[in-house]
Amino acid sequence: MTVGAAPAAIEATARPAPPTRGVRRWRAQAVVARTVVGLLLAGYAMVSLYPFLWMVSAAFKTPQEVIAGGHLIPRDPTLSTLVDTWNRLHFFDYFVNSLQVTVATTLGVVVIYSAASYAFAALHFPGRTALYRLFVALLFVPGVVTLLPIVLLENRLAILGTHLGLVLPFVNGTAPFAVLLLTNAFRAVPTELRDSARVDGAGELRIFTRVYLPLARPALVTIALLTAIPTWNEYLLTRVSLNDPATYTLPIALQALKSSQVVQYNSLMAGALIVVIPVVILFLAAQRYFVNGLTGAIKG
Amino acid sequence: MTTDVPTSPGAVTVSRGRTGRGRGRRRYQPREVAWAYAFVAPAIVLFAVMGVYTLFWGLQLSFVQWNGLTPTWLWVGLRNYTDLLWASPVFSPPVRAAALNTVWVMIAAPLLTVVISFPLALALNRARRFVGLLRSVYFVPYITTGIAVYLAWQYVLEPNGAINTLLGALGLGSLSQPQGWLGNPDTALPTLIVIMVWSAVPVATLLYLTGLQTIDPALTEAAQIDGASWWRVNLSVVWPLLRGITAVIVLLNLRDALQGFQIFLIMTDGGPGDHTNVLGLQTYRLAFQSELAPTLGLASALGWMLFVAAVLVAFVHLRVTRERR
């Protein structure tokens, strides 16, 4: 049983896949099995990438070719759609906007909820269970319920339509999830480490920053990624609250591209590609930690 | 609450139902308590500003009739709830239709996600080459889920889109959809479910994979020595060991199926006709697409019913999975 098992040190989770020693025992089956496995893996890789292949393909096609439909490989590939979408439609500005919102939200989540989760996991104080449960219960509040109240509240606070007006609800909205994940990760830190740091005279702030944060790094990267990715792609609140094109984030710019101008699928897909590429790069860069962090969360 | 909270295994803790260690220590130390509050304070302050007001106000809204413009609202008590559930001939039929679609999504999406991601994780766990590459590739659908990918899907699902062309090339032209996969009322909802599953498989696969890596190889080896086939070992030894992870995956997908509607808003807006309307989208329609009719209270009431439903589903689900263990 993995879930609910006793907390284990995070380092142990990075262990490589167990050797498949048993396979040697059935030679005949092994060949069949390996083929099946190979086909399954390759097939699903295709399924995973399928819409992207067409996204890339369309982004490099000429308008005429994209209307005509046809093959995955463009007949005469052109970079001009991509360049055009990037320049003429100010996608650089939208990119910067998206980056600001995403970075601010992610930092906010990591800073605020790592502190809170440390308290939930390691400190003993009245109201701990109640507060923790409150944050967990928020996981089940549908976003649509708070959409209008947020708009009204932000208008009162004069932050509606600003990026701050996106960041604050995004950070708060990630709370249940960040608290769950980080509290789990901090609980996995052995109490002995904390006790010995205490004996050495370290204060809570020091224990938190020098002992807990470094040990929970995979979990921190994981929550950062799991915040950054949906924030980058967020559409609903952004759609109802932003109206100055100068503040648009990429998903809204893409929607505007679709609805306000007459565009072919080639420029639409070029825009989509511009939206997608940064998160893919971010994920590839942080992937190693991400997998470890998830493993740690599961074992916690 | 407005960001689509990402899916992940963090929710595991829910199943533990307690806040962990240190229960034995009953006496609070003032210094530690003070520190604890300091650590929690930023989260609480933000929640007080962004959360308490919106939740309280949203709850209050569910008991009134209001269009968001008039200076006063009309207090109607529980009538919004009864109207949505059965009382109103105007508002309850769409809710019922949307509920039916939502139930389909709640059944199909978690089931398909598990059915696809478990074998995929097994296969990935056996693979010796390209594991890192494949893991990255498999994760792409999750990290890109949003309007960009939905537009790409729309593109390939069109009447003369890539999927119909592919079917034609494979000699399966009879399966192609001349009205487009999102245009045929019979295929639109299943198609959207498939795309939801496509987005959910990455996290589920990764969870299974991490689970598989924590299983003691001795267990599976013992079964193999007893002469059990590879498939049998996985079904009768590995699958039960990963039941906890399956529970998490199912729960997360149930919640998304119940409350998520972004894909529906962007890809079909509930269409064609009303064949892909779901409860989340119905809530959004009542709130923002009713042309200023006084339906904000109804929207809020429906949203809160979704909250209660999600909590109930989680509760029942945890009960069932806990008993089985």
Place this chain on the structure above:
Amino acid sequence: MNRYLPRSARTCLALATILALTGAVTACGPGGGGDSSSGDNLTMWTFKQSHVAALQKAAESFKQKTGVGVTVEAITPDDAFIARVQAAAQTRSLPDIFEVHTNGDDFTFGAAGLLEDLTEEATWTDRYLPSVAAEGTVTERYYKQSQEKGAKSAGIKLNQRFSVPLTIGTFGIVYANKERLTAAGVTESPKTWEDFVAALEAVRRARPQDGGLSIGFQAPTTGMEWLMQPMAYGKLGKAGFAGLFSNDPARNWTSANGRSVLESYHQVTPYWMPGTQTLTIDDADLAFAQGRSSFVVGGTFTLAFLSQNGMNPENIVTFPVPSPRGGTVPELSLAPFALTGLSVSATTKNKDGAVKWLEHLAQTDVASQFAKDALDVPPVNLGDDPTGTLGPVLGAMIGSFGSGVEAYNPGDTTHQPPSYDAAVVARSLMELTPLKKADVPTAAAGLQKIIDGYWAGK
């Protein structure tokens, strides 16, 4: 150690705030409207992106003339506009001027006390075309409608005026590809619904791939309001048409009248462009402009869109949705009505300036320029030669307007029951066509059930 306590809390908060602020720094403008305090300058909200540039141009000449500046802000899509107005209404931080859907938003806003009553101020209405001059005013019928239970406009008073027209037009216009029509042997514009169906058949037979009719059914009201309703009006006449939306079983959808309308409408079912049920309005027009469909149904506003997207106006045949043979109104023509109007908010600090701005936009030269910039038809009376002032495209649209008591006015919603939600009704109608999930009696019963629900009130 305790002395660290407040500091750490503050540090955390400050840090978070700074992080958040740096993210928002370039975007921290006032976030738009409601800023009527800055001198005499006016703020205006519109939900039409295509009107912004044209309005800004008009604002320049207004500033030269009066010294009052106008800031125009577009808030799109519609759900965002609505959320924004709701938020602003709560804090009374409204803009000075709104662009509104005439005889719709203006009455709803007016009922909520958000708008000035312009009855006294609008002294220039004789400049408008007579048929639209009074629109935005609460007539007897709209007043009656507002008194029904559950009405959005509850609270408006008879003869109040909440908006003046800004753009006019009509819908129910069929655009057909002339070359293809001719090639298929159709040389005359269809005069009856049966002719229209025959033309659809002829073109589809000649071009099975792209001979179809496109409508942006992702907005379900298009098929119902642009195609079915004009035909139904032609078939049944004004009273019969209104009867369809009543709760009188002898006249409504389940009656012989209703079923025969649905049967006629169902005749177009075989001719839809594949996938038309998933298209937005723009997609559908685009499909026509690119030749993927051979017919599209739209309004006066469609022509500009088509010509912007490379459709040669010479290759277009337009005709109003025709009346079925033997219909009550055999020569169906379409009356223009105000599509959008201008309203002055009740919280403006410069009511004089706001009213002057409305008057400015109603001047013939300003209105014509606005029309040309926005590619929309102006409400002002341009005399006998609108083509000379506006050019051929807009002029042709004005030429398509009908008048008289027999003309169908799609903007007239007085037949609708209270809390009527056109999108819900239209989605139900889609089951008949294009989705083919219901036959005529089932569809009729489905429509009637919804409409009876509205009449029953909540």
